[in-house]
Amino acid sequence: MMQTLLLAVVLQEVVPPSIQQISPARIQANVDHLAQDELYGRYWLSPFAQEAAEWIQLQFEEAGIKPGLPDDAWFQKLPVENASPNVVGMIPGTDPKAGIIAIGAHYDHLPPRRRGEDKIYNGADDNASGTSGLIEIGRALVPLKSRLKASVLLIAFTGEEAGLMGSRHFVQEMNVDPKRFIGLFNLDMISRGEEDVIFIEGAAKAPQLIAALRRANRTNLQLKIDQHPDWLSRSDQWPFLEKGIPALLFSVEDHEDYHQVTDHADKIIASLASRVAQMVAMAVLDLAEEKTLGSSPPSEPGASESGVTDEAKSPSERDLKETDP
Numbered sequence: 001m002m003q004t005l006l007l008a009v010v011l012q013e014v015v016p017p018s019i020q021q022i023s024p025a026r027i028q029a030n031v032d033h034l035a036q037d038e039l040y041g042r043y044w045l046s047p048f049a050q051e052a053a054e055w056i057q058l059q060f061e062e063a064g065i066k067p068g069l070p071d072d073a074w075f076q077k078l079p080v081e082n083a084s085p086n087v088v089g090m091i092p093g094t095d096p097k098a099g100i101i102a103i104g105a106h107y108d109h110l111p112p113r114r115r116g117e118d119k120i121y122n123g124a125d126d127n128a129s130g131t132s133g134l135i136e137i138g139r140a141l142v143p144l145k146s147r148l149k150a151s152v153l154l155i156a157f158t159g160e161e162a163g164l165m166g167s168r169h170f171v172q173e174m175n176v177d178p179k180r181f182i183g184l185f186n187l188d189m190i191s192r193g194e195e196d197v198i199f200i201e202g203a204a205k206a207p208q209l210i211a212a213l214r215r216a217n218r219t220n221l222q223l224k225i226d227q228h229p230d231w232l233s234r235s236d237q238w239p240f241l242e243k244g245i246p247a248l249l250f251s252v253e254d255h256e257d258y259h260q261v262t263d264h265a266d267k268i269i270a271s272l273a274s275r276v277a278q279m280v281a282m283a284v285l286d287l288a289e290e291k292t293l294g295s296s297p298p299s300e301p302g303a304s305e306s307g308v309t310d311e312a313k314s315p316s317e318r319d320l321k322e323t324d325p
């Protein structure tokens, strides 16, 4: 009995401290900020969404995440008047041939309504919760970057509520070969419903991602897999799936405050969001450590540090530039 137990413990990789530190308190603090009344629901064509975008960029930067776009840019503008941008960060991997793992969450929500005592759609679960998870996953992975062969792309999407505007634009503009993407993990509403349950859609076409997730599920969340195929076209994973990129959506079922002015920060289950974020961070670490794409030769032991860094600096950036006309 004792021996079996010990063996099981040894076989499971330790959860790194930085991932353990994705706490309910941190999740809650981010949600409290993004869902505050002063941001008026973060409607994508408002200055409040712009303000939210700048705040997300600041969190990325303070965490040690690098800009994810060409010319060290954080903001990807959309060709729509007054539109707030996608915010894109990156943790460059050590092996440029190892591909890219993307994590996404939309940060926009809805404009205030005209009538009623409470006019503001705070969008705490939808989707301050996913955005908060995205930020904390990035923060947790930065101290582990020497272990990441693949690059990790962190995307806070705008305009999801207006019809996946940000994610469509991102996929349209990127000149990266879709084959270089190991996959996308999209977080959209991860903090309501039952405290142990998260729904995951897209598994059928992402066996590698779902296998990594199962290994990464250290807090025994109930994973409800592929039960709502209709959700696949309803959030930002859709444009990626259309390009043939494996993508998973993490979400809870619609609840009484879904798209209501009552989607308030004090109603979220921060522990659920933190457990989902920990699981995704572990899965991304697992996938990024493996040589999952191509047949890149083992890195030379004598390779100079600067040489490696140069090569690894920003694979997506290089590719974006490579294919520029």
Ligand SMILES: [Zn+2]
Pocket (backbone or CB within 6 Å): 106, 126, 127, 160, 188, 189, 235
């Ligand atoms: Zn949403």
